[in-house]
Amino acid sequence: MESSLLKQVGAVLALSTVLMISGVRAWTGEIHGRVVCDVCGDSSIGPEDHVLEGAEVAVLCITTSGEVLNYQAFTNSKGIYTVAETMPESDRWDACLARPISSFHEHCTHLGDSSSGVKFTYSRPSGYFHTVRPFVYQPTNVPTYCL
Template identity: 80%
Template sequence: MEMKGKKIVMVMVVLLISVFGVSGWTGEIHGRVVCDVCGDSSLGPEDHILEGAEVAVLCITKSGEVLNYQAFTDAKGIYTVAETMPESDRWDACLARPISSFHEHCTHLAEGSSAVKFGYSHPSGYSHTVRTFVYRPVNVPTYCI
């Protein structure tokens, strides 16, 4: 298709969207994953973020569709899931859960870090912050005792 034909098709798509009032919705979920090195349930200078930790986010939409996302933490220990969809299909409720830590010394999930369920009622363009997921080492270092 030549350039003029492509422009006509794009104009028609834009007109159809504006005539039928299809509105988009964008949502975002993010959270953090850390290593509680001393296993003392308080974050201190010995603790650190976990880069590359895997988190699953499962959401059900207003229309009943189930969406499953997979995210990994960045260099700041933060994972993010974002989606743009029609307003009628937006997220209604979600469940976030840690899957694994790839840090060789911090691989055991702390108590209370198994999963978080939450409703998602934010308007388009807003985000939901999930509480921090915490891993602990198999063996607590001697300097913690």
């Protein structure tokens, strides 16, 4: 995964350089969030809960020029996913929808009721990020220590 991240960072830097050389003002945005397993299914994050590595999240953004961009991200070992983009200021993100796609954790695959997706307006200036509230999965069978 680290080499993939390095490739993404390299691509962002290359695009930034091209945009700056061509005289177009560049804009960079970032969206990140976390995916968690709510072990007891109690809709609160506690010491028994844990992050989900490898969970898939989709982020759909509409730019100010009307273009629709679809991103796919997977969580890292800390349960965090990140989507980043550098583009001309005139094409920056306007509104986005982040939604969980799947959890590959064998014991925590049921999507919590309040985790269907999050719509938001992206009004951050270049170089800033937007944090999405955590997406929560629950186990099919709640452990007996939770009851």
